[in-house]
Amino acid sequence: KAGVTQTPRYLIKTRGQQVTLSCSPISGHRSVSWYQQTPGQGLQFLFEYFSETQRNKGNFPGRFSGRQFSNSRSEMNVSTLELGDSALYLCASSLGQGYRNIQYFGAGTRLSVL
């Protein structure tokens, strides 16, 4: 069974641009969560999608948005990029919502904002 796939692996953008990251969950998994990892702030929860609906949201500005498609694939969008958005963005999938469901992580997308 294929794991969580994130594309692209690396991305370089300039300030003010927007970016879209993609996450394909493990087959059969319906929940997708996104996390931002930076040296300064560590790992922070961005949002979670389940059945195409955002179920939980972390403390990030509205420039960060996402969506989930009917096949459970998810995309994350960051508009008007700032230097501080440079980070590793991790996606995790699980069978369903809730703590009983183990989250499996992808290898992440490394975003550099110049």
Add this chain to the structure above:
Amino acid sequence: AQTVTQSQPEMSVQEAETVTLSCTYDTSESDYYLFWYKQPPSRQMILVIRQEAYKQQNATENRFSVNFQKAAKSFSLKISDSQLGDAAMYFCAYGPTGTASKLTFGTGTRLQVTL
């Protein structure tokens, strides 16, 4: 809000020896999950072990075991017979009950394994 604290930024252990990584957390909930994740240089977070708060018995997965002290809000990870492949960042994480899949992570402990 829940917080997770890992007070050891770096640890070192010799191959075949045992090492313990510390984690404390704060929550007002009585039921929750605790996790240890490993992040090697490949960046992919790998679940090492999971503990359900309502279970008294400490979780064990092969060479990995935890010491869960609910009253003290402490959740340490013991790695026995350390191997070179154990070298990685280790993150302690808290997961709520109910329908939320949100994890709260600690700042991580970098584990070095020496010959």
